[in-house]
Amino acid sequence: MINFLFYRHKLKKSLELQNAYKEITLESIEAIARTIDAKDHYTNGHSLRVGYYSREIAKALNLSKMDVENIYYAGLLHDIGKIGVPDSILNKPEHLSEDEFDVIKSHTSEGATILSSISVIPNITLGARYHHEHYDGTGYPEGRKGKEIPLVARIICCADCYDAMATKRVYKEPYLTDHIIEEFTKCSGTQFDPEIANIVIKLIVEGKIRPDIQVDINGNEHKNTK
Numbered sequence: 219m220i221n222f223l224f225y226r227h228k229l230k231k232s233l234e235l236q237n238a239y240k241e242i243t244l245e246s247i248e249a250i251a252r253t254i255d256a257k258d259h260y261t262n263g264h265s266l267r268v269g270y271y272s273r274e275i276a277k278a279l280n281l282s283k284m285d286v287e288n289i290y291y292a293g294l295l296h297d298i299g300k301i302g303v304p305d306s307i308l309n310k311p312e313h314l315s316e317d318e319f320d321v322i323k324s325h326t327s328e329g330a331t332i333l334s335s336i337s338v339i340p341n342i343t344l345g346a347r348y349h350h351e352h353y354d355g356t357g358y359p360e361g362r363k364g365k366e367i368p369l370v371a372r373i374i375c376c377a378d379c380y381d382a383m384a385t386k387r388v389y390k391e392p393y394l395t396d397h398i399i400e401e402f403t404k405c406s407g408t409q410f411d412p413e414i415a416n417i418v419i420k421l422i423v424e425g426k427i428r429p430d431i432q433v434d435i436n437g438n439e440h441k442n443t444k
Contacts, residue, residue, distance in 0.1 A: 251294045254301060264381055269293035271377035271427050272370075278417045279373075289370050292345030296374050299329025299346060311388045326350055326359050341370050349374040354408045372411040376402075376418050379409070384429035392429065395422060 251265035272293030276286040300308060303325055307318045314322065329346030336342050348362065348371035355363030367375075383393040383401060393401070399419050406415040421427045 247291060247294050250298065254295075254297050264385070265294050265297055267381050267429075267431070268296060268374065268377045270431070271380055272373050274421055274427055275373050275377060275414060275417055278421060279414075288340050288342070289345070289373055291339050292342050292370050293374050293377060295329070295333060295342065296345045296349050296378065297325065297329065298332050299325030299327070301332075302328050309388055323350070323358050341368065344368040345370045345374045347371070349378055351375070352409045353411050356408070367411075372414055376410055376414050380418060380422075380427065381429070398422065 248266070251269070255262050255264050255266075269290050270293075273286055273290040276289040281289070303321060307314065307321055310318070326347050326349065330343040333343045333346055345368075347359065348367055351357035351360065351362045351367045351371060352375075353364060353367070353372070355361050380398065380402075383398045386392050399422060402410060402415045402419050402422075406412045410418075418427070
């Protein structure tokens, strides 16, 4: 009985320590995500929302708890490569030149390079590198198509595009919900994985993803009442 109580105490302390480390990791990732978003006030909260939307999509796909968690982290850090993009290009309201667009596109490879040293989160680099690939092969940086694109990137692609459509940007006003649903329907099988596009539409209709939310460090939703 004494040995049992001793080992139970050690297990409890070990779990408490693991939870503390996890909280520190989450705080660090959130700080990085907020740093990315701070480069453009129109995208304030973008990374946190994309992480949240990616997690909801992954849950709807019935992925394992660990996969859902890792996809959430990948969503938070998918745009980390934008740290190296000049503000003059990132915030430019006018049409980008070909050279400027090449600089924007480089954020996918740069992001993967930055994240390559992180080994504790599986596939963390794949979300950054491939979230601008299109299901029909017309995306970048490699022109991958279909299931050649990692699942995490196909999920983040839809989450990222939903947030881009649903929020105000320097070059556009927010799209209405019906318009967003039309876009996901129209681009299913071209830009988006059809299965994931259908899930996004379902989550929109059910109100499980929407632009009027704030997300905390743990990816928990809080309605934005501002």
